[in-house]
Amino acid sequence: MDRDEWFRCYYEDVILMNNSDNKRRTQALLKYKKLPEVTVSSFGSRVPKQRSYTGRKPVIPSALADTLCADLSIIQELLEKLNTVLGTSYTLGTAGVRSVLEDCISKKYDFGTAYAHLRPFWYSDLTTTVDDLCEREVQYRRMLEDVLVNDIIIYPRVPPRRVWDLYSNRVVPWYVARQRPWAISHAWMDKCSRQDVLTAINGCEWPVPIPEHTSLDHIRIEMLNLGAEYVWLDVLCLRQQGGLMEGLRMEEWKVDVPTIGSVYAGADKVVCYLSGLGWPLNREAYYSEDDRCWFKRAWTLQEIGEHMIIGGGTGNEVLQARFEEILSWLHRKNGQHRVYDVLSQMQERVSTNPVDKVAGMAYLLHSDSIPAYHGEQSEEDAWSLLVDVAAHQCQWDLLFLYPQPGDGTKAWRPSWRQVMTVIPQEQHHSNLQIGCWNQDGKTDANAYYNGYIIEEAFVQGLFGVHDLLEEFAKEFGLLEEFGLLEEFDMKTLAKYIKSAKEFDMFSKEFRKQLVESAKEWAKEWAQEWAHSWAQKWTQKWTQMWTQMWVHWPGRFESSSQRRIAQRIAQRITERFAQRITERFAQRFTPEEFAEEFVEEFVKYVKELDLGERHYRVGQLVVKDYTRTECSFKITASHQHPIPDGTYTLLGTMAKSSGIHWVIGRRLPDGRLQKVSIAQMNMEVASMDSLVSQSIAKRASTTILA
Numbered sequence: 001m002d003r004d005e006w007f008r009c010y011y012e013d014v015i016l017m018n019n020s021d022n023k024r025r026t027q028a029l030l031k032y033k034k035l036p037e038v039t040v041s042s043f044g045s046r047v048p049k050q051r052s053y054t055g056r057k058p059v060i061p062s063a064l065a066d067t068l069c070a071d072l073s074i075i076q077e078l079l080e081k082l083n084t085v086l087g088t089s090y091t092l093g094t095a096g097v098r099s100v101l102e103d104c105i106s107k108k109y110d111f112g113t114a115y116a117h118l119r120p121f122w123y124s125d126l127t128t129t130v131d132d133l134c135e136r137e138v139q140y141r142r143m144l145e146d147v148l149v150n151d152i153i154i155y156p157r158v159p160p161r162r163v164w165d166l167y168s169n170r171v172v173p174w175y176v177a178r179q180r181p182w183a184i185s186h187a188w189m190d191k192c193s194r195q196d197v198l199t200a201i202n203g204c205e206w207p208v209p210i211p212e213h214t215s216l217d218h219i220r221i222e223m224l225n226l227g228a229e230y231v232w233l234d235v236l237c238l239r240q241q242g243g244l245m246e247g248l249r250m251e252e253w254k255v256d257v258p259t260i261g262s263v264y265a266g267a268d269k270v271v272c273y274l275s276g277l278g279w280p281l282n283r284e285a286y287y288s289e290d291d292r293c294w295f296k297r298a299w300t301l302q303e304i305g306e307h308m309i310i311g312g313g314t315g316n317e318v319l320q321a322r323f324e325e326i327l328s329w330l331h332r333k334n335g336q337h338r339v340y341d342v343l344s345q346m347q348e349r350v351s352t353n354p355v356d357k358v359a360g361m362a363y364l365l366h367s368d369s370i371p372a373y374h375g376e377q378s379e380e381d382a383w384s385l386l387v388d389v390a391a392h393q394c395q396w397d398l399l400f401l402y403p404q405p406g407d408g409t410k411a412w413r414p415s416w417r418q419v420m421t422v423i424p425q426e427q428h429h430s431n432l433q434i435g436c437w438n439q440d441g442k443t444d445a446n447a448y449y450n451g452y453i454i455e456e457a458f459v460q461g462l463f464g465v466h467d468l469l470e471e472f473a474k475e476f477g478l479l480e481e482f483g484l485l486e487e488f489d490m491k492t493l494a495k496y497i498k499s500a501k502e503f504d505m506f507s508k509e510f511r512k513q514l515v516e517s518a519k520e521w522a523k524e525w526a527q528e529w530a531h532s533w534a535q536k537w538t539q540k541w542t543q544m545w546t547q548m549w550v551h552w553p554g555r556f557e558s559s560s561q562r563r564i565a566q567r568i569a570q571r572i573t574e575r576f577a578q579r580i581t582e583r584f585a586q587r588f589t590p591e592e593f594a595e596e597f598v599e600e601f602v603k604y605v606k607e608l609d610l611g612e613r614h615y616r617v618g619q620l621v622v623k624d625y626t627r628t629e630c631s632f633k634i635t636a637s638h639q640h641p642i643p644d645g646t647y648t649l650l651g652t653m654a655k656s657s658g659i660h661w662v663i664g665r666r667l668p669d670g671r672l673q674k675v676s677i678a679q680m681n682m683e684v685a686s687m688d689s690l691v692s693q694s695i696a697k698r699a700s701t702t703i704l705a
Helices: 003-009 019-032 075-086 097-106 111-121 129-146 216-226 246-256 260-266 299-303 317-334 339-347 379-389 392-400 466-473 476-481 490-551 559-575 577-585 590-607 687-692
Strands: 038-041 052-055 162-165 170-173 182-186 194-197 208-211 230-232 270-273 308-310 434-436 447-460 616-623 629-636 645-654 658-666 672-680 697-704
Touching: 003 129, 019 111, 038 216, 052 216, 075 097, 075 111, 097 111, 097 129, 111 129, 111 170, 182 216, 182 260, 182 299, 216 270, 260 299, 299 339, 308 317, 317 339, 339 392, 379 392, 392 645, 392 658, 447 687, 616 672, 645 672, 645 687, 672 697
Parallel strands: 182 230, 182 270, 270 308
Antiparallel strands: 038 052, 162 170, 162 230, 194 208, 434 447, 447 616, 447 645, 447 697, 616 629, 629 672, 645 658, 658 672
């Protein structure tokens, strides 16, 4: 079965509920409005919305949910419970009632499970309910089996395997609910800060890891207060380690883990517990240096979306608004899901299993299909499989914008090690044809480029990298003084110096933000630092700098720029620590502190000024249709050396930046091996003019090494 056939077969299961589902859902919502109010409570939470829920939705208490249907003395008692909860007056003679109740008893359901299965059908014809549920189960199992072809998930937007029904407080198969759930995003706590709980909510199928000082009851009540009916929560809905069926977990994870991104993208709303699952929101959620912080976890990158709600609110509106601003900024930044944006952010994130950083990007790269998950797989292998099936735009970015040839299994694309080390600073986007021959689901087939090509051209003038390094030599004394040479090689340092220079552009904004947001902090520090500067300077500075990023989001989108900003600022403050200490002792005002700091900051940045971005300029020498030699100016904005020589060039147009070239050499088997990349400005030549002179050819298929 291929992707199109799969989609046609399971369209209604994936895209929308069928007409009967919609009709039942509409009818149920109208009935709910007439139900009496119910209240469920839980004690011990510092989050107001976690203490109790009161409303007309047919929510049942956990004690009732835990009651076994077989423990009810007669079938009539089970019916009475359902009538009470759902506001009906059915009898055993009502069409279909006896059959559905007997089915629940025969399957040894507790009341919560029976209620979860019957509620979607209760207000409609029950005569076919048992058969309908059986057919749905068979269909859904088939759908999950068919979606995995040769270890490739051919349709990533497959619905989740399970959802948490908040009304019944039971985890049920998706085919029972058949409606879009909410999703909960959180970062797992350290093992010492959580406990594994066996709960009837998921039928005790596996231990559920829950942080200390909270409970599933707290989370359920808060989600009910927010308006959810069905929720996807990984610890409940994704089979966890430690259950009785560990082998089944590994099979389920092949599909369930790679498609987590689809769950969040398709969720009605996403509730984020930034401080930990069920925990009250606190400012340390952003400032924490702990690798388990929500903002540092690899998995949470794909969970950022448009309809996000911050959970665990304690009534601190200022803190709530601050985090909403941060999440909004992250969503805007992630909105286009460009490969280098995603990779840049993933560089900063961590995962317990290294391969999860690759798996956590699968949905973000807009792939039509994604590899199955294998936890024991190496990062390089997982990355290779992912790129093979990635969207064409992603493949184009890796081919045309990464300056170095890949040092892994393929030269045309960077290896995982490379993209986790260096990200191109300049990014352009265009439409073109590049893809993978992927016959019968195989991911190791040859990649090809179907576009413009210059079969033979001489490239010169793009080899030297020492011109820029010579200028750095003049700065050795200053750079060594601040310890920067210990951290970076010289080519890497070039990017960081450029990043530092850019801070000069924002000095006015920085001064304004510093004065406005740090007034109170500065007053407190003035009193404290006058007595204990040496011990507390580094810690206080780190806190202040981190806090500044909350008020200054989005100024620097590059992770390398953010890192060097923090380092340079810390060097400056250490350099002038004694002088500022004396000022504080004299009751230095926040305004004076800001002025002093910014003056020194800008002065230091200007000392590192190495001029504008260094583009290397070379020549592309070719022959036209008359065999006349023509020369065109080409540029390289990177520092990877391109030796003078004869090459084959692949080209594509970008609307804003002219022609992009991949410079490569033909191998004996005819494949093209990438050497580097270069650009040709629109003023120099257009692709049409190169084609008209028979310098370039269009629609030539080239297999890439």
